Amino acid sequence: GENVEQHPSTLSVQEGDSAVIKCTYSDSASNYFPWYKQELGKGPQLIIDIRSNVGEKKDQRIAVTLNKTAKHFSLHITETQPEDSAVYFCAATFDRDYKLSFGAGTTVTVRA
């Protein structure tokens, strides 16, 4: 099955700086890569996703890049704000499967 590795496990950034989280996946058939944000005491919520026919996708201050050859994808958060503090999970799947394989998560802390 799919194996997703996520780094770093914790990330502390100064407010206004950028944050980057990287994930690698093992199954070359995977073609859908979502990112979820989990705030304290809540369930994960989708913030952005990318499919394998696209190399980059942006939504305001967040962006995701995908390198299919190297089998890795990254989340970029620019101009970080205190409300960006949360746990972020990457995931991967083959879109005709119903099962997401999640990374272990990255705890992001934005320092004021």
Added chain:
Amino acid sequence: NAGVTQTPKFRILKIGQSMTLQCTQDMNHNYMYWYRQDPGMGLKLIYYSVGAGITDKGEVPNGYNVSRSTTEDFPLRLELAAPSQTSVYFCASSPNTGAPQGEQYFGPGTRLTVT
């Protein structure tokens, strides 16, 4: 819409006890999932269902059972609780009726402690 709701929010069980974690969604989603989240381990899929009457095992199904008699409800049953089942459990649903994969909507979670 309330989205995905889970009950209870917290529960303490003694070893060997049984319980059912409830999950209900009001979005008429076909696909539903149960995950467990352990510290530093991400989310692991326990069971999933692609529609009423259809369930299948995920990555970590041992010690759990599910049923899906209606589109809305997807309860998770623990028959003989063990300390290894101490975790936070999340239910999720997805609107897909076919490929491609889409967003999964998560409930607020149930924190279970087995002592």
